[in-house]
Amino acid sequence: MLLIYCPYCEEERSELEFRHGGDAHIARPTNIADITDEEFAEFFFLRDNPKGLIFERWRHIHGCGRFFNAARDTVSDKFYASYKAGEPKPDLSAVHPATEKTVETYEATEGTAK
Amino acid sequence: MRKYSVFAVAREALRGHKGWEPQWVSPEPRKEYDVIIVGGGGHGLGAAYYLAKEHGITNVAVIEKGWLGGGNTGRNTTIIRSNYLYDESMDIYEHSLKLWEGLSQELNYNVMYSPRGVMMLSHNIHDKQSFKRHIHANRLHGIDNEWLTPQQAKDFCPPLDISATARYPINGAALQRRGGTARHDAVAWGYARAASDRGVHIIQNCEVKGIRRGPNGEVTGVETSRGFIGAKKIAVSASGHNSVIMSMADVRVPLHSVPLQALVSEPMKPIFPCVVMSNTVHAYISQSDKGELVIGAGTDQYNSYSQTGGLQIITHTLDAICELFPMFRRVKMMRQWGGITDNTPDRSAIQGVTPVPNLFVNCGWGTGGFKATPGSAHLFAHLIAKGEPHKLASGLTLDRFRTGRLIDEAAAAAVAH
Amino acid sequence: MSGANRIAGQGRLTPARTARFTFDGKSYEALEGDTVASALLANGVHLVGRSFKYHRPRGIVSAGPEEPNALIDVARDTARRQPNVRATVQEVFDGMKVTSQNRWPSLTFDVGGLNNLMSPFFAAGFYYKTFMWPKAAWEKVYEPVIRRAAGLGTAPTEEDPDHYANRYATCDVLVVGAGVAGLSAALSAAATGARVILCDEQPEVGGALHYDRSVTVDGKEGFVWAQEAAARLAAMDNVTVLSRTTAFGYYNHNFVGLVERVTDHVARPDRKAPRERLWQVRAKRVILATGAIERHMVFGNNDRPGIMLASAARTYLNHFGVAVGKKVAIYTANDSAYEAAFDLKRAGVQIAAIVDSRGKPGDAVLNEARSHGIEVLTGHSVVDTKGHRRVSAITVVRNGGGGKRSITVDALLTSAGWTPSVHLFSQSRGKVAYNAETGQFLPGTYAQDCLSVGACNGTIGLQATIEEALAAGELMARATGNDGGEKVELRGENAFEWTGGMAGAAEGAGADTNVKAFIDFQNDVCAKDIRLAVREGMHSIEHIKRFTTNGMATDQGKLSNLHGLAIAAETLGREIPKVGLTTFRAPYTPVTFGTIINHSRGDLFDPARKTPMHAWEAAHGAIFEDVGNWKRAWYYPRAGETMQEAVDRECRTVREVAGLFDASTLGKIEVVGPDAAEFLNLMYTNAWDTLKPGRCRYGIMLREDGFVYDDGVVGRIAEDRFHVTTTTGGAPRVMNHMEDYLQTEFPHLKVWLTSTTEQWAVIAVQGPKAREIIAPLVEGIDISNEAFPHMSVREGKICGVPTRLFRMSFTGEAGFEVNVPADYGQAVWEAIWARAEALGACAYGTETMHVLRAEKGYIIVGQDTDGTVTPFDAGLAWAVSKKKTDFVGIRGLKRPDLVKEGRKQLVGLRTKDPKLVLEEGAQIVADPNQPVPMKMLGHVTSAYWSENCGHSIAFALVEGGHSRTGQTLYVPMPDRTVAVEVTDMVFIDKEGVRLNG
Helix, strand or coil, X not given: CCEEEECCCCEEEEHHHCEEEEECCCCCCCCHHHCCHHHHHHHHCCCCCCCCEEEEEEECCCCCCCEEEEEEECCCCXXXXXXXXXXXXXXXXXXXXXXXXXXXXXXXXHCCCC | CCCCCHHHHHHHHCCCCCCCCCCCCCCCCCCEEEEEEECCCHHHHHHHHHHHHHHCCCCEEEECCCCCCCCHHHCCCCEECCCCCCHHHHHHHHHHHHHHHCHHHHHCCCCCCECCCEEXXXXXXXXXXXXXXXXXXXXXXXXXCXXXXXXXXXXXXXXXXXXXXXXXXXXXXXXXXCCEECCHHHHHHHHXXXXXXXXXXXXXXXXXXXXXXXXXXXXXXXXXXXXEEEEEEEEECCCCCHHHHHHXXXXXXXXXXXXXXXXXXXXXXXXXXCEEEECCCCEEEEECCCCCEEEEEEECCCCCCCCCCCHHHHHHHHHHHHHHCHHHHHCEEEEEEEEEEEECCCCCCEEEECCCCCEEEEECCCCCHHHHHHHHHHHHHHHHHHCCCCHHHHHHCCCHHHHCCCCCHHHHHCCCC | CCCCCECCCCCCCCCCCEEEEEECCEEEEEECCCEHXXXXXXXXXXXXXXXXXXXXXXXXXXXXXXXXXXXXXXXXXXXXXXXXXXXXXXXXXXXXXXXXXXXXXXXXXXXXXXXXHCHHHCCCCHHHCCCCCCCCHHHHHHHHHHHHHCCCECCXXXXXXXXXXXXXXXXXXXXXXXXXHHHHHHHHHHHCCCCEEEXXXXXXXXXXXXXXXXXXXXXXXXXXXHHHHHHHHHXXXXXXXXXXXXXXXXXXXXXXXXXXXXXXXXXXXXXXXXXXXXXXXXXXXXXXXXXXXEECCECECCCCCCEEEHHHXXXXXXXXXXXXXCEEEEEECECHHHHHHHHHHHCCCEEEEEEECCCCCCHHHHHXXXXXXXXXXXXXXXXXXXXXXXXXXXXXXXXXXCCCEXXXXXXXXXXXXXXXXXXXXXXXXXXXEEECCCCEEEEEECCCCEEECHHHHXXXXXXHHHHHHHHHXXXXXXXXXXXXXXXXXXXXXXCCCCCECCCCECCCCCCCCCCCEEEECCCCEEHHHHHHXXXXXXXXXXXXXXXXXXXXXXXXXXXXXXXXXXXXXXXXXXXXXXXXXXXXXXXXXXXEHHHHHCCCCHHHCCCCECCCCHHHHXXXXXXXXXXXXXXXXXXXXXXXXXXXXXXXXXXXXXXXXXXXXXCCXXXXXXXXXXXXHHHHHHHECCCCCCCCCCEEEXXXXXXXXXXXXXXXXXXXXXXXXXXXXXXXXXXXXXXXXXXXXXXXXXXXXXXXXXXXXXCEEEEEEECCCHHHHHHHHEECCCCCCCCCCCCEEEEEXXXXXXXXXXXXXXXXXXXXXXXXXXXXXXXXXXXXXXXXXXXXXXXXXXXXXXXXXXXXXXXXXXXXXXXXXXXXXXXXXXXXXXXXXXXXXXXXXHCXXXXXXXXXXXXXXXXXXXXXXXXXXXXXXXXXXXXXXXXXXXXXXXXXXXXXXXXXEEEEEEECHHHCCCCEEEEXXXXXXXXXXXXXXXXXXXXXXXXXX
16 A cells, blocks of 8 residues: 655555546647547547656545645656646656666566575 | 377376476577567467467567566466457457367367356346346357346355345346356466477567667567567567557557456365356455465556555455355455556457557457457467458457547446446 | 473473363363464374375474464354464464364375375376366366365355454554564664554564573573563553564555454453454554574475474474474484474483584584584485374485484474575565575565564574664664664673575485475475476476465465475576575465454445435335445335335326435535636536526536536526536546546636535425425425426525425426435425325335336436447437537547447337336347347347336437337347337427426
């Protein structure tokens, strides 16, 4: 069970209080009625699903009720940032190394000796 | 390949089992293959087998970053059924079920397919409407699925609590008698052995790090931890990591990967004769041949590649199991684990061509990939060989997210109103 | 003395405090504090179980949670029976019934033992190679036989009467394990003022101090010091000490699951006390002091009863006062086992020999052994044993050949070395690293805020362990902001430093042999099985595990994993770290389902929601149906009525007189603010800015992909205030959906959303006499048809309490929906009911509601639509604004597949046989005689007998349905085919006269 920092309540709370809200920073097009089918599929369906750093939405549904964004590593599940909705994507290059397009072997993820 | 039989076992028993050969060979990779399949799970190994057997394409390598069957093939609760709703789903899962029925003999490898019956519990009027819709659709499609009264359900599965005072009383059940379970590892090993016997190269501990492209954008091979390996065609079937692999060819697929958890109890003498699922309370259970109750469970709510998950997920599952089967409260959980499932927006798989020439994808089987293994593998082989989908898989294209022609089994179940 | 093998003056139990228990029906005496294992050993019982596959006789191997063999069934009564209990952990209580497992007809004569004779056929993975002919025989013949032979204990068959508890806890430092290391860490952490939780799986703290009597800490015997230290800690306000508490799972973000066994050791437990308690601990820092587990030696027939771990024998002697034999040999590859010989010798037990596979043991222990006059055979190995129900002799050879001799013994103690318990570290996703010097996998890279100390960290030496633990305790406590207190210092001494250890097969069980040298006792996995797996191409340790089942038993390989790995590595010709470890998964030891779910059962499993009028409904005979979490009145049968008769009567009464219906479960959301209308314009397909205050409108909500998500009537209370209703099941998700858009896509809008579902009780009064019924009760609202037409809303009073009164209808009759604050719901209902009953009206339930709305052609989202239906499909095109430039779903609706011809559309159906009611879910075809698989056009979504129409009615989703009106289609049922005609969806009062009356 994750421990999640709510930037509105300014404290860490248990995952039980939160609802995941999918990828962050995907703005609904203001001219949505006019976009093409491809653009709509891109907006609504296609996701990076990164193995590594993901920017995602959470809602503190059993707390303050607010949506906010967080940056988390999808391999370690460690959070790197948690910030209010509407704030720009933080630059995390200093704390989180760029995600390589590589896949760890199962041995590596499951504990082969180094 | 030395044939497996009771006689072979007896012969080996008399000489200390010294004469068994490796079930598959793991040669050094060639410079180039006609087809490289990325992902050594049941789907990938099965596709290699059918490519060799049915399409005569044997210059094939299956590349696996870890060990064969180490992804979702070896981490699932092994439920097999075909009683889906939509034609596209029924087609592919029934095709698969028919292959399951003869798979041990086909592969000369006992995959322990056991049609012990999959029973889905109905708890309210909405469930009943939904199951009846499935039952009628299945019957007209030629798939067995029958409605049981609560008493019939209890007769079929004696541990079931059908008392009216239960929090979620049971008002009936849908039973597919041909549904059941199989031995997951054996599926990977059986396909690997049979494919290897037909000349397919099985290459483990080989991680794909990139996909190389030609002048026209077509694929030409894969960069791996063991160097570059050329390929005329690349077929990706790396459940849990398909987004990662496809991104190497700059293809985005509508997937999100989440951990799906499962657990087993300590082994006990036979107590549970079939598979029982309840979508309303969300849990499913069967008993393995070793005697463990195999229980599945929910997915964590967030994207993760971690093969672990929160205690609260299995807690919720066990809540449901103990509510349905109060006698199991004193049973003990022996092991819990997670697999990474690739989920599409409509919870149906994607199998088809991609915008990149000669790159094919088989992904998004979500939580239903194991039961689809032989069928998916068989149709994927057709796709790879012919360059276009088999008619049974023609609805599974990537394009449906543009057109809106989704195969939304989950949406069809709707919710209580 | 309780048991012939109890030695006076040995052990820490009190001789006077006895308890009686039975094992396989025979009564035995034990001492309070005994485990079942120690009590059985005290009584000379070594044979306690049968193995999984070969049904070989098995005894007690260990004295702790790693026990693979001694699994028993423990019962208090028939319902309180527990299979697969480790005898080495379960404490004896007076009156307990213990039964052996996996044998038939008895433990001493087990027919399954035949498997042992057949074992050459049952090599690892043999079942993959056979049982395939004939095809159907697997499920019918082979599998049932295999299943009966497999499994261990028998499952409980009665509902568990015990209850379980749960506690969430937070702390600064959680210390797992209360041996020397854990206690030291806890002492130094606690001294800073940090909030500390210390847990240990045993009844008493001390860990290895249970058996290691040579240790002193601060000048006291180790075990005594440990009890005093624990008492000191327990007395501190900032410390919680939990005994009998196993940390079983280390989850994300320092979330650790503990299970506390509360009453399983008590003869007559307080029935109010939980059997077990789950602790869900979120710790800022975790210190793992989980110790190490001794491994057995792997050699031929190493599994006979009476062969056990050296440290276990020391525990039985030094803690329980029990000698495990009268003439004992030791077979070891490391120094620690020598101390077992010393302890036993001092207690008067004859030591037949110490067989050490090493040529050169540690000098200190060797000299000590000689001073005791014990024969030490260095460079020798035990290669075989004899004895059926208990070991009777061992065969010893000199390594490399020669010197073969047989030694008579009644117990053999083995030790191949110590495996650090990195289970929890590994679960925390830390990466282990192999230390080639000690042959141990040790914590390498940490993934969470934790530290390992002592034996589980590979730390050697008592003082080194203490110092490491003290430092870790202080470091971790300070890291959580606690910096008070004085530094803790401790001084420990022990007799010997231990060296040595091996993993894998010992002499005589090597690659060229075919002996049964067990590595996994419970699953009967031998060294040769690992080699067979490798021979068959299983080169990954995960494959080897799965092929042989090594480490997959209830002990999860605590003894066997390293042995299996070493043999695999040797066979593969690779180094151990290159072969890799299998994954450590939770739980560390098995955990009761009941403990995990604790309070979540029965009513608390998923609390039911009841409306304010529920009690009245129940008292008036309502039968309820489950709708989501709600209990809704389904129908109100009178004496002797069937459901159909009751529903027919209710349907008739509503149309002829009137009826009362509890609509409180409908979701309600208060949408308030200057931009409320604009917000609803975006959330619904309809236009809301044109709705006047005091009026209502039916609204359709889509998802962005264009499919119908929810519907409901929305009333405009004021310019800036809307009363939104949703479907019953949709309330929470609609609220979320609105919040999501409001907060993240349209944050510029000044709107506030409040869920008011529970705030309002809703009483629908429907039918020709509805107005007459409520008229005298309403104050301040003119409810005449002219002043208060269909689809209006007013605020006023009813029965003296505030109301939002809606003029609306889901029946097609003139009707009202009375919203009153929930607390007044039942009183207002009763007041209305008094009038209604007098006028001949009835109360009706959801079934009648469904029929009446279907007669009128109203759909139910979620029944007549699923997640694949557009408003056009549902015949609701009129509700989709053509003027708006934006609303959620506007673009999704235009996608190619959503606008193409031939989509499934909602229509009415009438059966050619008017009496026949279709089955909901039945499929529809054009040609019933076509071969299977048939082309299905759609399905029946709703079907009822309409008493008011005098015929059955139905809705269906049918391909191209809107252009099929008048066509005959077919519904093929198993027993017949039903012909139906496609109609429109309104079966009664097409003009809407009644509605507006």
